[in-house]
Amino acid sequence: MAGGLRRCDHRLTRERAGHAIAYWRARLGITRPVRLERVRRCQVTGADGRRGCTLVGVVLDWDGATIYHTRPLTTEDVVHELLHVAHPDWSEAQVLDETERLLVGAGAAAHRGGGDDGCCADKRGFRGLGRSGRA
Ligand SMILES: [Zn+2]
Numbered sequence: 001m002a003g004g005l006r007r008c009d010h011r012l013t014r015e016r017a018g019h020a021i022a023y024w025r026a027r028l029g030i031t032r033p034v035r036l037e038r039v040r041r042c043q044v045t046g047a048d049g050r051r052g053c054t055l056v057g058v059v060l061d062w063d064g065a066t067i068y069h070t071r072p073l074t075t076e077d078v079v080h081e082l083l084h085v086a087h088p089d090w091s092e093a094q095v096l097d098e099t100e101r102l103l104v105g106a107g108a109a110a111h112r113g114g115g116d117d118g119c120c121a122d123k124r125g126f127r128g129l130g131r132s133g134r135a
Pocket of ligand 1: 080084092095
C-alpha cells in the first residue's frame with residue numbers, strides 16, 4: 001500500500017475531512033481559510049427545481065471559502081473543491097482533470113470508483129449564487 005492512503009471514494013468523517021483539507025490546502029498553496037458547512041438536503045434545490053438533492057460545492061467568501069456538503073465528503077471531493085479555491089478561473093473540466101491527476105499521483109486512486117460524485121444539484125448555479133451574493 002502506498003502510505004496507507006485511502007480509496008478516493010471512502011467517506012471521510014468530519015475530523016478526517018478537516019485533516020484532508022489541511023493537507024491539500026498546504027499542497028495546493030492555499031492560504032485562505034476553508035470552512036466546512038454541512039447542509040441538509042432539503043435546503044438544496046436541483047436544476048430541475050426539485051428539493052432534496054445531494055450537493056457538494058464551494059463558495060468563495062471575501063476572506064476564505066466554504067465547502068457546503070449534504071453528504072460526508074470523500075478525498076476526491078476535498079481535492080476537487082480546493083482546486084476551485086486555488087484556481088477560481090479554471091473550468092469544471094480543468095478541475096476534474098487536475099483532481100484525477102493529483103489523486104493518481106498520490107496513489108489514492110488507482111481506479112476511480114463510481115464515476116461522478118452523484119451530485120444532482122446545479123453546482124454552477126449554487127456557486128454563482130454565492131459569488132453574485134457577495135460580489
Ligand atoms: Zn467542480
